[in-house]
Amino acid sequence: MEFTEKEIGSEAARLHSKMGTLGWNLQNCQVIAPLTLEINLLKKEKNAVILAHSYQTPDIIYGVADFTGDSYGLSKQAAQTKADVIVFSGVKFMAETAKLLNPNKKVYAPSMDAGCSLADDITADDVRKLKAKHPGAPVVCYVNTTAEVKAESDVCCTSANAKKIIGGMKEKEIIFVPDEFMAINIARETGKKIIAWRSSCVVHKDFDGRKIDAIRKEFPGVKVLTHSECPPLVAEASDMMGGTTDMEKYVAKSDAPSFMLVTECGLSDRLRSEHPKKEFIGMCSLCPYMKKNSLALILDVLREGKKENEIKIPEGVAVKARKSLEKMFELSS
Numbered sequence: 001m002e003f004t005e006k007e008i009g010s011e012a013a014r015l016h017s018k019m020g021t022l023g024w025n026l027q028n029c030q031v032i033a034p035l036t037l038e039i040n041l042l043k044k045e046k047n048a049v050i051l052a053h054s055y056q057t058p059d060i061i062y063g064v065a066d067f068t069g070d071s072y073g074l075s076k077q078a079a080q081t082k083a084d085v086i087v088f089s090g091v092k093f094m095a096e097t098a099k100l101l102n103p104n105k106k107v108y109a110p111s112m113d114a115g116c117s118l119a120d121d122i123t124a125d126d127v128r129k130l131k132a133k134h135p136g137a138p139v140v141c142y143v144n145t146t147a148e149v150k151a152e153s154d155v156c157c158t159s160a161n162a163k164k165i166i167g168g169m170k171e172k173e174i175i176f177v178p179d180e181f182m183a184i185n186i187a188r189e190t191g192k193k194i195i196a197w198r199s200s201c202v203v204h205k206d207f208d209g210r211k212i213d214a215i216r217k218e219f220p221g222v223k224v225l226t227h228s229e230c231p232p233l234v235a236e237a238s239d240m241m242g243g244t245t246d247m248e249k250y251v252a253k254s255d256a257p258s259f260m261l262v263t264e265c266g267l268s269d270r271l272r273s274e275h276p277k278k279e280f281i282g283m284c285s286l287c288p289y290m291k292k293n294s295l296a297l298i299l300d301v302l303r304e305g306k307k308e309n310e311i312k313i314p315e316g317v318a319v320k321a322r323k324s325l326e327k328m329f330e331l332s333s
């Protein structure tokens with residue numbers, strides 16, 4: 001598609017007003033403007049919606065996304081959308097979740113290589129074996145799992161509602177898969193006995209709690225917010241543990257002088273842009289899976305409706321997996 005100089009200039013100015021504080025100069029914005037212009041036109045033409053996780057890069061979030069948020073918020077958006085086509089710029093299990101909630105719509109993942117160390121670490125067969133070993137214990141699966149694993153679970157949860165769902169269960173002993181650190185963190189907060197699977201997030205597992213003490217000395221009054229996938233020592237040393245939206249809400253409400261977000265770097269970028277007067281102290285890592293997406297790949301799926309990027313889930317699996325998501329919505333509302 002061809003755009004006039006004027007169209008490119010005004011799109012670049014729009015992008016710069018959102019991303020200038022994140023180091024994107026006007027020239028960089030001019031380079032991506034033809035891509036964001038074409039994607040936004042194709043969205044209208046095809047009645048498509050773009051859902052972007054907070055860990056996506058600013059050009060995706062501010063350039064083309066219709067909704068940005070955490071896995072729970074975006075799954076709610078997916079459940080409510082009137083669009084015919086959903087492009088999920090996040091990781092594959094998130095696009096699968098959107099497809100489970102919209103079996104009759106076309107759902108695309110811009111990159112089919114956008115996996116997740118947690119989702120890739122456990123199979124449906126592993127869950128069946130756990131159930132056989134612990135009869136009577138309900139299975140709660142983290143949303144960071146494949147549709148097959150969700151199909152073997154009683155209820156799904158995200159970092160935004162894990163505490164509420166697990167804490168509210170009548171059983172004392174609960175199987176939780178696949179994040180071991182999150183299992184320990186939630187067990188501490190709810191007092192439940194959790195039978196955990198031994199997997200972790202490649203991004204969050206390596207954060208070091210000892211650095212938090214040094215940061216507190218250097219930045220008096222700093223609030224340390226950690227994702228529930230972090231090691232227990234990190235979670236214990238923080239002021240708040242939760243999902244990415246919990247962190248977002250905390251920052252919006254707090255009048256603390258500075259914040260350290262112990263999670264993927266995308267969230268700090270987003271909050272830095274949205275709260276230019278607040279200070280954010282670095283302790284973040286990049287998720288190699290989340291960063292597989294790009295404007296060029298989003299444009300490809302919208303232009304060509306690429307079959308190889310369309311999410312397909314066998315009906316037998318989808319029916320059972322959808323139940324675990326419906327149960328999550330019921331228990332977290």
Ligand code: 13P
Pocket residue numbers: 069070071072144158159160201227229242243244245
């Ligand atoms: P949220 O649900 O908090 O967005 O987390 C998703 C995720 O993959 C964290 O690593």
Ligand code: SF4
Pocket residue numbers: 091115116117118119144201202203204229264287288289290
């Ligand atoms: Fe998976 Fe961790 Fe990346 Fe989240 S940050 S998508 S849990 S690998």
